[in-house]
Amino acid sequence: MKKEIQILADLNPEQLQAVTYAAGSMLVLAGAGSGKTRVLTTKIAWLVQNNCIQAGKILAVTFTNKAAKEMLYRVSSLLAMDTKHMWIGTFHSIALRLLSKHHVEAGLPSYFQILDSQDQLGLLKRLIKAANLDEENYPARELQKFINNQKENGIRSGSLIADGLRQEHWFNLYTDYEAICNRDGLVDFTELLLRSYELLSTNEGILNTYRQQFSHILIDEFQDTNQLQYWWLKLLGDKGGAQLFAVGDDDQSIYSFRGAKVTNMKTFLKDFKVAEPIRLEQNYRSTPNILAAANAVISNNSERIGKNLWTKTGIGEKIRLYEGYTEEDEAYFVIDEIKALETKGILLSEIAILYRSNAQSRVFEQLFYTRNLPYRVYGGLRFFDRQEIKHVLCYLRLILNVNDNEAFLRVVNFPVRGIGAKTLENLQNLAKQHNVSLFQACNLLDGKSKLNLAKFTDLVNLIKIDCAQLSLPETISYIFEATSLVEHYKKDKRTGIERLENLNELISAVTNFRSEEGDDSLSAFLSYAVLESGDGQAQTHEHAVQLMTVHASKGLEFKVIFVVGLEDGLFPHENGLTSPRELEEERRLMYVAITRAREHLYLLRACSRLLWNKRQSAPISRFVNEIPGELISNISGISQIGCSSLADYGVDLMQSSSRSAYMDVVNPETKISRLKIADKDLVLKIGDMVKHNKFGKGKIMRLNADGKKMTAEIFFIGVGKKILDLNIAQIERA
Secondary structure (H helix, E strand, O other): OHHHHHHHOOOOHHHHHHHHOOOOOEEEEEOOOOOHHHHHHHHHHHHHHOOOOOHHHEEEEEOOHHHHHHHHHHHHHHHOOOOOOOEEEEHHHHHHHHHHHOOOOOOOOOOOEEEOHHHHHHHHHHHHHHOOOOOOOOOHHHHHHHHHHHHHOOOOHHHOOOOOHHHHHHHHHHHHHHHHHHHHOEEEHHHHHHHHHHHHHHOHHHHHHHHHHOOEEEEOOHHHOOHHHHHHHHHHHOOOOOEEEEEEOHHHOOOHHHOOOOOHHHHHHHHOOOOOOEEEOEOOOOOHHHHHHHHHHHOOOOOOOOOOOEOOOOOOOOEEEEEEOOHHHHHHHHHHHHHHHHHOOOOHHHEEEEEOOHHHHHHHHHHHHHOOOOEEEOOOOOHHHOHHHHHHHHHHHHHHOOOOHHHHHHHOOOOOOOOOHHHHHHHHHHHHHHOOOHHHHHHHOOHHHHHHHHHHHHHHHHHHHHOOOOOHHHHHHHHHHHOOHHHHHHOOOOOHHHHHHHHHHHHHHHHOOOOOOOOOOHHHHHHHHHHHHHOOEOOOOOOOEEEEEHHHHOOOOEEEEEEOOOEOEEOOEHHHHOOHHHHHHHHHHHHHHHOOEEEEEEEEEEOEEEEOOEEEEOOEOHHHHOOOHHHEEEOOOHHHHOHHHHHHHOOOHHHOOOOOOOHHHOOOOOEEOEEEEHHHOEEEEOOOEEEEOOOEEEEEEEEEEEOOEEEEEEEEOOOEEEEEEOOOOOEEEO
């Protein structure tokens, strides 16, 4: 009894109810920051120690190796026993364990091998080529997604009936893929689950063995289960099988694009006759104001079981809303606020910037680099390191120098032009033999290889000629069309949207670019891109601000959270505005973003944003409007003159200037918050509204003093940002 008390010590009433529940299967709705992992691990320890359940009769499954290791560690700490033989692991590792033990019944050789995602993709590319299909029209990644989706729904290739030629090609490729995997003893990740499910569902003796072995099955992150995983679990829990203890949060189901079905939670309640789930609503992470905002937003979703987060901690500060005039203004504010927070003793590693789209990181990365603030792009590449950006930069490098061999090799066959590895090998040998560049060596080859290479060199020469008189943004746009890059990524169903967003952001980058010497040439931009790519990002979590998508932030928490880009069409994403179901998932994303914050939460949006070289405006995110006004402190002053009342001035932000002086023209060492202009008896500070006889009303964004020269960066409504010499410019307070 003493050991039980120790295990159950400090559990709140709802956690205690969940851990000690013993009347059958149960669904636990575990809100953000409510101690989900603690409940799961304590439940396992309680079953073993108090109910005398043998450790081998408990199966616990989760989604990541990290989560599985954490679960094992905590259980071993509670029970002081070796847990390596316990059935605790990911869905895939448990499935592998089953198949390894019963490989004969599963129709697999003893030496079967796991095919990871990259190996699977490589095999599919070879199959597409062998079928004489154009990978532009039949992308390997799309085929990979198709096959995995079919398997997640338990569908084998033999069950498919084609409707049209394209579908026939897909189905044939799936058939060929299955045949090769079966022949060579290869099992991909999704096959692990499907094959183990088929093993159990077609072998009653094996199924009954595991139904008897596992008296309790615990499932972590239940909201992320797909159809196949649910069937797999239900099979083991049916007909007197194991009691299922599922823990999850339907409000944090954000992976439908991976096959996750939030409806599995309601289905579970019905299938396992759970009258009412246990709700873990006490939050140990965030302040009441933050939780109230999260509750208010998520309450607008109709397809949820329902819960309400609360905490015993103090009220905390209000959520801060900042509405910038542009995406640069939004980023400037974040950087300045981080600097201020740092002076108050908050570590950079305790701060995170969350965005809906990876492309949004670019402007923040630039300012972090300029201001010498360490940062880390969590779970992703820095902007200028991303594949699609590197491709465009290589085309730009070839415009400057056709003899750039590295740039040549990267894009000569991208998008695909029928230039294979053997051709490039021959080309490299010729270039070395004649001591010329690869571009020059293209004229030395014969036959079909020369024809395909000639098309590429002609394309580069054409781009070089046509772009000679174009601006940088126009040059980038021209390259998109001439090389069919945009068309290529539009066909990529898996990552195409994100890559197109990054290409759009590249146009914004070149539009706003100007070097320290004032040079906005192609050469200067390429040099800048290399520098941006090479330095600035911290290699560890320590002493660095974290930049990440909201998806990547799930499971993490920070003292300070900045949620940026809160505009309809960006967050919620434009794809989420087309259907109620997709909008609900976007709202769950917002709920996840809000609940990452422990003490300080900032919500930000830009009144206008540069998209495809046009400055466009969008309404503030509907999710912000769903937060009660008393929880928010608007610290931007926009309500006085800005986004909410631009119509009063007859201003159309769609028509405003797309050029913007950037941070690199302001010396961060001399930037100040207040200036006195003695000759005019005028004191100006950042945030002041001023009037100019030509540009009209504007807001002071930056002030700079360098000797006697004093300048101000001012955002003028309907015009954009201007940098004015305060000794010359005729400005006055508005």
